[in-house]
Each structure stands twice: as structure tokens, then as C-alpha cells.
Amino acid sequence: MAKILAVDDSASMRQMVSFTLRGAGHEVVEAEDGKQALGLAQKQSVDLVISDVNMPVMDGISLVKELRKLSNYKFTPILMLTTESAGDKKMQGKQAGATGWIVKPFNPDQLLATIKKVLG
Amino acid sequence: MGVDLSQFHQVFFEESFEGLDLMESGLLNISVEEPDSEELNAIFRAAHSIKGGGGTFGFMQVSNFTHVLETLLDEVRAGQRQLESSHVDLLLKSVDCLRHMLEALQAGEEPSTETADHLKADFERILSGNSETAAPQSSSNEGATPPEQPPPPPPQSDSGDQSGWTISFAPNKDMLRTGNEPLRMFREIKNVEGVIRLSVRANVDKLPEFNLMDPEACYLSWQLEVYGDVKLESLKEVFAWVEDEAEIRYQAWDAQHQPASTPFPQHAEQKAPESSEAPSSVSAEPAAAVEPPTKEQPVAPAKAADPAPIKAVTPPAARPAGGADKGSSKPAEASSIRVSTEKVDSLINMVGELVITQSMLGQLGRDFDLGKLQDLQEGLAQLEHNTRELQESVMKIRMMPISFVFSRFPRLVRDLGQQLGKEIDLVLVGESTELDKTVMEKIGDPMVHLVRNSLDHGIEKPDKRTAAGKSRRGTITLNAYHQSGNIVIEIKDDGGGLNTDRIRNKAIERGLISATDTLSDAEVHDLIFEPGFSTAETISDVSGRGVGMDVVKRNITELNGTVEVESELGLGSVFKIRLPLTLAILDGQLVTVGNQIYIFPLTSIVESIQVDTNNINSVGGMSEVLQLRDEYVPIIRLYEAFNIEPKSKKIEESLIVVVEHDAEKVGIVVDELMGQQQVVIKSLEENYRKVDGVSGATILGDGKVALIVDITSLSRMMGHKARLADSFAA
Numbered sequence: 001m002a003k004i005l006a007v008d009d010s011a012s013m014r015q016m017v018s019f020t021l022r023g024a025g026h027e028v029v030e031a032e033d034g035k036q037a038l039g040l041a042q043k044q045s046v047d048l049v050i051s052d053v054n055m056p057v058m059d060g061i062s063l064v065k066e067l068r069k070l071s072n073y074k075f076t077p078i079l080m081l082t083t084e085s086a087g088d089k090k091m092q093g094k095q096a097g098a099t100g101w102i103v104k105p106f107n108p109d110q111l112l113a114t115i116k117k118v119l120g
Numbered sequence: 121m122g123v124d125l126s127q128f129h130q131v132f133f134e135e136s137f138e139g140l141d142l143m144e145s146g147l148l149n150i151s152v153e154e155p156d157s158e159e160l161n162a163i164f165r166a167a168h169s170i171k172g173g174g175g176t177f178g179f180m181q182v183s184n185f186t187h188v189l190e191t192l193l194d195e196v197r198a199g200q201r202q203l204e205s206s207h208v209d210l211l212l213k214s215v216d217c218l219r220h221m222l223e224a225l226q227a228g229e230e231p232s233t234e235t236a237d238h239l240k241a242d243f244e245r246i247l248s249g250n251s252e253t254a255a256p257q258s259s260s261n262e263g264a265t266p267p268e269q270p271p272p273p274p275p276q277s278d279s280g281d282q283s284g285w286t287i288s289f290a291p292n293k294d295m296l297r298t299g300n301e302p303l304r305m306f307r308e309i310k311n312v313e314g315v316i317r318l319s320v321r322a323n324v325d326k327l328p329e330f331n332l333m334d335p336e337a338c339y340l341s342w343q344l345e346v347y348g349d350v351k352l353e354s355l356k357e358v359f360a361w362v363e364d365e366a367e368i369r370y371q372a373w374d375a376q377h378q379p380a381s382t383p384f385p386q387h388a389e390q391k392a393p394e395s396s397e398a399p400s401s402v403s404a405e406p407a408a409a410v411e412p413p414t415k416e417q418p419v420a421p422a423k424a425a426d427p428a429p430i431k432a433v434t435p436p437a438a439r440p441a442g443g444a445d446k447g448s449s450k451p452a453e454a455s456s457i458r459v460s461t462e463k464v465d466s467l468i469n470m471v472g473e474l475v476i477t478q479s480m481l482g483q484l485g486r487d488f489d490l491g492k493l494q495d496l497q498e499g500l501a502q503l504e505h506n507t508r509e510l511q512e513s514v515m516k517i518r519m520m521p522i523s524f525v526f527s528r529f530p531r532l533v534r535d536l537g538q539q540l541g542k543e544i545d546l547v548l549v550g551e552s553t554e555l556d557k558t559v560m561e562k563i564g565d566p567m568v569h570l571v572r573n574s575l576d577h578g579i580e581k582p583d584k585r586t587a588a589g590k591s592r593r594g595t596i597t598l599n600a601y602h603q604s605g606n607i608v609i610e611i612k613d614d615g616g617g618l619n620t621d622r623i624r625n626k627a628i629e630r631g632l633i634s635a636t637d638t639l640s641d642a643e644v645h646d647l648i649f650e651p652g653f654s655t656a657e658t659i660s661d662v663s664g665r666g667v668g669m670d671v672v673k674r675n676i677t678e679l680n681g682t683v684e685v686e687s688e689l690g691l692g693s694v695f696k697i698r699l700p701l702t703l704a705i706l707d708g709q710l711v712t713v714g715n716q717i718y719i720f721p722l723t724s725i726v727e728s729i730q731v732d733t734n735n736i737n738s739v740g741g742m743s744e745v746l747q748l749r750d751e752y753v754p755i756i757r758l759y760e761a762f763n764i765e766p767k768s769k770k771i772e773e774s775l776i777v778v779v780e781h782d783a784e785k786v787g788i789v790v791d792e793l794m795g796q797q798q799v800v801i802k803s804l805e806e807n808y809r810k811v812d813g814v815s816g817a818t819i820l821g822d823g824k825v826a827l828i829v830d831i832t833s834l835s836r837m838m839g840h841k842a843r844l845a846d847s848f849a850a
Contacts, residue, residue: 100361105175
């Protein structure tokens with residue numbers, strides 16, 4: 001199955017996302033902020049990145065920008081976890097190069113259904 | 121798949137409480153005039169996480185309420201609104217309110233939302249006030265209301281009887297660069313509910329000459345024929361992420377309209393020119409942008425699509441509640457501990473080493489001969505090393521910095537100070553001093569009581585202070601440090617100090633002492649710890665509710681700790697709490713007296729010396745003192761204290777262990793020093809009864825029981841009650 005990088009500064013969200021994804025048979029790598037995620041992404045290749053937007057050190061939008069600069073991650077699906085349902089953050093995310101988004105609150109089933117969209 | 125969300129609740133609560141603490145300390149620090157943007161961001165993020173988690177884990181009350189906080193913070197953060205001190209007050213109240221709500225939820229109860237509703241109304245008043253963002257309603261819609269978004273169903277959408285759709289899909293050249301892959305979307309359409317068949321036709325008109333082609337760009341566009349009874353929203357959902365990166369048109373087939381015939385070829389060619397027309401058929405765009413991800417269930421239960429988002433969240437919320445009923449939620453709160461991964465990693469590492477040592481020793485034991493004695497000794501040394509390290513690491517897991525307790529005081533002092541009309545600075549010292557988690561959990565309440573007491577009875581009103589020639593602002597200092605295997609916590613104020621006369625009178629009035637008793641100041645001060653003693657002239661709601669210092673003292677004694685007060689009239693008071701660092705293990709120095717082994721806490725030992733009689737003076741023919749360089753140190757003969765026969769009663773044939781307690785030195789005469797080792801403390805009180813001069817016992821390697829000497833109690837017992845250090849000397 002896919003290798004997924006889950007980025008969120010909130011431990012409970014991260015655990016929920018990882019648990020759900022692992023339960024569906026995926027391999028999950030976790031990071032607490034954008035910078036950590038970027039480091040992990042450079043060390044290994046992942047098939048999908050799921051990232052929160054508001055995080056300390058490096059936020060999700062900057063993470064997407066940085067990832068898109070890496071040749072390995074030019075076309076990798078990147079999903080943003082966002083509570084902002086107003087278009088603002090989504091637009092910023094898309095402009096930075098995010099593939100799509102998952103609006104919080106979401107439940108595990110919604111999460112799995114969403115990632116199914118981007119994992120061939 | 122059914123993921124039980126309740127398993128994440130504990131983590132959510134813990135991080136939310138941490139987030140609230142962070143918000144609180146951030147709000148207390150923040151300068152209203154020029155808020156630091158990093159600090160604002162941190163506060164915002166904390167609120168944001170609580171809101172997001174609250175929604176995800178089914179605590180909508182929390183999520184909805186936090187939303188208004190977040191909105192306000194976001195406006196301030198974005199520079200759209202000037203922070204005011206009333207905002208800070210309101211935010212602080214909200215922090216309290218959220219804490220209560222979360223505590224209730226953690227305990228498996230339904231939280232009252234009354235306070236939250238009031239506060240929320242206040243926020244909405246602020247938000248609707250001078251904000252250009254219009255009505256509070258709309259601003260609060262921004263994030264929390266996906267629940268009620270009414271997706272204006274475009275004409276075609278409810279016409280589920282239609283037999284199909286034609287979709288023209290023309291991505292921008294750059295769409296692939298965001299990781300959106302058309303093939304995946306087409307595949308997804310096949311999974312949309314009601315789709316019977318899908319045919320896809322690519323349009324290659326825009327494909328440039330091969331040598332002009334950018335391999336990363338998308339030049340193709342597509343015509344899709346979707347056969348079946350399909351809802352428009354379901355189709356839009358598939359393309360929701362690329363709405364801004366592609367031209368997408370949806371055309372429903374008329375009843376008679378046979379798809380294959382007319383529509384697409386035409387559309388295919390007109391796609392570009394028709395783009396102006398596109399909006400009309402995609403008119404629900406903004407709404408669509410809001411809804412799709414929340415309804416991301418193309419594969420899942422069919423009809424659930426519409427009553428989607430919120431309903432979808434609630435069932436998991438109900439499930440955990442049921443799970444919590446089984447009784448796990450409350451004990452879990454009391455027993456969980458957060459440990460940094462580093463500490464756990466080092467533990468695992470050490471266990472690994474332990475296993476290696478064990479297998480090495482095991483192998484050695486299988487075919488042992490005397491030639492391998494040295495190997496055996498090395499192995500055992502290794503084992504000892506491993507065990508000690510492991511023990512230390514395990515202990516460290518329980519140790520937490522006292523800042524966890526201290527951090528609640530800035531808020532308390534601020535609020536109480538305001539309430540009492542006193543100006544008070546709080547100084548925290550030694551916040552990183554570590555102590556055992558169990559001890560820490562129990563010391564919070566007594567400390568709160570003492571701090572409240574200092575605020576209420578200690579520090580004077582500004583005018584009174586100025587009149588007394590002091591600065592208007594009072595200072596309360598919390599100080600924590602380690603001393604001889606204990607942690608000492610001082611609560612010091614520069615207020616009026618204890619009034620000995622008043623305490624005396626009160627005590628006589630209460631019948632605690634008789635009018636003829638002569639007591640030293642220190643003894644009078646100690647009276648405040650007597651049950652039922654309260655000198656507050658008027659009983660305020662801050663302190664002095666009769667549950668007083670006696671309760672504080674009892675709580676501390678239960679922890680094997682002590683509390684004492686030093687005070688000087690007009691200058692202030694210091695309450696000193698002394699607690700064992702941990703209730704389990706002690707670094708000990710073994711000594712012998714006669715045929716007994718005693719243990720001294722290693723941390724209390726200053727030095728061990730051999731002296732001759734010249735260095736010993738008798739004071740008044742009663743107690744002896746040792747001249748130690750330029751100091752005189754009282755001497756206690758341990759054999760006298762415990763009434764046993766020593767090897768020798770001659771001081772020159774004995775050793776003196778100089779120990780320090782309460783900044784006072786005492787020399788203790790013993791026969792000999794033995795090794796140093798860590799000992800596991802067994803309570804004498806639990807197994808026998810309290811014994812003066814002894815704090816506990818332990819079992820040595822050879823199975824013998826050794827008593828652990830309690831220096832403070834020993835010297836008190838021997839009549840050398842140490843004078844309390846005078847902290848007011850300066």
C-alpha cells in the first residue's frame with residue numbers, strides 16, 4: 001500500500017490520521033511541523049502528504065511550496081487539513097501547489113474516502 | 121471501517137489542556153499595545169487546534185465556542201483589529217470556560233454551555249461591533265458552519281431521473297503540477313453512486329508539436345459521458361479540487377436526448393468559446409467549494425450523501441461516550457503521563473543493553489570455569505551499570521519540572537490582585553526544578569492556598585504600603601530548589617508579616633494556648649497551622665474560609681513533607697514547604713554503629729572527617745560542638761540517639777559525618793563508613809510505626825534491614841533544633 005506522510009502539530013489529530021491510515025494498510029510517517037516533514041520527505045519518498053495548515057516553525061502552506069520545489073515531489077499528491085471552509089486558505093494552499101484539501105472536522109471514513117481519490 | 125475515535129480522546133484532552141495553559145500564559149504576557157506576533161500566532165494556533173480537534177472528536181460545543189475565540193484572534197493576528205485589554209480579559213475567561221467544559225467531557229459528563237453562551241455573545245458583540253466583516257452571524261459562519269450550508273441545488277441537480285451527464289473537462293496547463301491527475305478523477309467518477317457506465321474521449325487539438333511540448337504540462341481536454349442516475353453534486357465533488365484550475369461544464373441529458381448523438385462533438389469544439397457560459401451551469405461553485413470534502417463518501421452509504429457532514433461526525437461521538445461509560449475515562453485521567461519520545465527511546469536503548477549483558481552472562485554461566493572469573497566480574501559490573509541507568513531513566517519518566525504547578529499562579533495572582541485592589545508582581549524562581557509527578561499533583565492545592573493567603577493577608581493595599589515606606593507594588597516570590605534529597609518550595613511575600621500579638625490573642629481567644637503561656641515568636645507563628653485558626657478580620661471569599669492552614673499542613677504532612685513559616689512584622693513572610701523528591705528511591709551512604717547499619721541520604725552529607733578531642737568543645741557541659749575550620753558544628757552521637765553499643769565511644773576512634781539540613785550543619789558520630797548505594801525506601805509507618813530520627817528503612821543486598829536516618833528529625837530529637845535561616849536579613 002501507499003506510504004503517507006502525516007503532518008500535524010496536534011498529537012490527537014496525528015494519531016487519529018495515522019491510526020486510520022494504518023488501519024487501511026498504509027505505511028505512515030509522522031511529523032509535527034513543516035520543517036520536520038520536509039526533512040523526512042527528503043530522506044525517503046512518500047506517495048502522499050497530508051498536512052495541517054497552522055503549525056509552528058513551518059506552516060502547511062510553506063511546506064507545500066518547499067515540497068513542490070523538490071523534483072521528487074513535483075506531482076506527489078498533497079492534501080491540506082483545514083478548518084477554514086472559506087476559500088481563503090484553500091486558495092493559498094492551491095496556489096502553493098496543494099492537490100486538494102480535507103475540511104476539519106472529518107471522520108476516519110471521510111479521510112479514507114478522500115485519500116482514495118488521489119492514490120491510484 | 122469503524123475507527124473508534126474515543127481512543128484519541130485522552131490525547132486530545134491532554135493537548136487541549138496544554139493548549140489552554142499556553143493560551144493563558146501567552147495572554148498574561150502579551151502586551152496589549154504591541155502584541156508580539158509570534159505570541160499571537162501561538163495563542164491562535166492553540167485555539168485553532170482545540171477547535172479542530174473538538175470538531176473531529178465530536179465535541180461540537182467546544183468546537184463552536186472556540187470558533188469565536190479563533191475568529192477574534194485571527195482578526196487581531198491579521199492586523200484587522202487592535203487588541204484591547206477587554207479582549208484579553210474575555211479570552212482569559214474563555215480559557216477557563218473551555219477548561220471546565222473539557223474537564224466535564226473528560227469525566228464523561230455533558231458540559232454546561234451556559235457560560236460559554238454568555239461569553240460567545242460577548243465575542244459576537246465585539247466581532248460585529250467595529251469589524252467591517254459585517255454581522256457576527258456571517259463571521260461566525262466562516263468556519264464552524266459547514267453543517268448548515270444549504271447547497272443551492274442547481275436546477276438539474278435534483279432531477280435524479282435524468283439518465284446521464286456530459287461533462288467537458290479542460291484543465292489548465294499547470295493542473296498536473298498540483299498533483300491532480302485526470303485519470304484518477306475519471307476512475308473516481310466510475311465509483312460515484314448511480315453511475316452505470318462512463319465513456320471518456322480525449323481532445324488532442326491543443327497538443328503542440330513534439331519539440332515544443334512541455335512534458336509537465338497538460339494539453340489535453342476531455343469529454344465524459346456519464347450514464348446513469350447521478351446527482352450533480354456527486355460529480356462536482358470529483359472535480360472540487362480543480363474547479364479553479366480547469367474549465368468544467370456539466371450538461372444534463374434531456375429525457376429524449378441521446379448522449380452519443382449530438383451534444384459532445386459540438387461542445388468539444390466550442391469548449392473554449394463557451395467558457396463564459398460555464399458559470400451558469402456551474403453556478404453553485406462557491407457552495408460546492410465548501411461542501412465536497414465534508415461529503416467525501418462516494419463509495420460509502422448511498423443516501424447519506426445529503427444529511428452529510430455533521431451527522432457523519434456524530435455517530436463516532438456517541439460511540440466514545442458509550443465506551444467511556446464503561447468507566448475508563450476518569451481513572452485514565454489520573455493515571456496517564458506524557459513522556460517525551462527521547463526518554464522512551466533511551467529506555468528502550470537501555471533495555472537493549474540489558475538484554476545483551478544478560479545473554480553474555482548467560483553464556484558465561486553455561487560453561488564457567490575459574491579462568492573466566494574476570495569476565496564474570498566485568499559482566500556483573502556491566503549489569504550493575506545497566507541496572508542503574510535503567511533505574512535512573514525510569515525515575516526520570518516520573519520527574520517533571522515544577523513549572524507545571526507554577527504556571528497556574530500568574531493568572532491567579534493577576535485575577536486576585538485585581539479583585540482585591542492590590543498591585544502585585546509575581547516572581548518565579550527555579551521553575552525547572554524537577555520532582556515526582558505524584559508529589560507534584562498533590563502539592564498544587566496547598567500551594568494555591570498559601571499563595572492566596574499571601575495575597576489576601578500578606579500583601580497590603582498600595583496606600584498602606586506607601587505609608588509604610590514600601591513600594592506600592594507588592595511582590596510574591598515562588599522559589600523551588602533541591603536541598604538534601606528534598607525539594608523546597610518557598611512562597612515569599614514582602615507584605616506585612618505575621619502579627620505575633622494578634623495571633624497570640626486569637627489563640628488565647630480560641631483556647632489554643634493560655635494567656636500565661638510564654639511562647640517564642642516562631643512558636644506563635646506555628647499556631648497558624650492549628651485547626652480552626654483564622655485571623656482575617658473579615659472573611660473574604662479569597663481566603664479565610666475557616667479551612668485554613670491546618671488543612672494545608674495536613675496535606676503536606678501526608679506527602680511526608682513539612683511546612684514552616686518565617687515572618688518578620690512589617691517585612692513579610694516566607695512559607696517553606698519541604699517535600700521528598702520522590703517517594704521511592706534514595707542515594708544512600710551506609711555507615712555502621714556497633715553491629716547496625718544506618719543509611720544517610722547522600723545529598724545531605726557535606727564531608728566525613730576523623731577528628732581528635734582537641735577539636736571538640738563542650739558547651740555548658742551539655743552539648744558538644746566540633747570546631748570545623750571557622751565554624752562550630754553541634755555533634756550528635758548516633759549510638760546515644762538510638763541507644764546501641766558502639767565499637768568505641770572515643771571520638772578519636774570514630775568518624776564524624778558532617779551533614780547539612782536547613783542550611784545548618786550537624787556532625788554525626790558513627791563507627792565507620794561503608795559503601796554508597798541507591799536504596800529503595802520502605803515506609804516504616806506503613807509497616808511498623810513512625811520512629812523519631814528515622815525516615816524509613818530499606819533492605820540491603822544481604823537481606824538485612826537498615827534504617828534511613830532523618831537528619832532533621834534526629835537533630836530535633838537531640839535538642840539541636842535548627843534555628844530557621846533568616847531570609848529577611850537583607
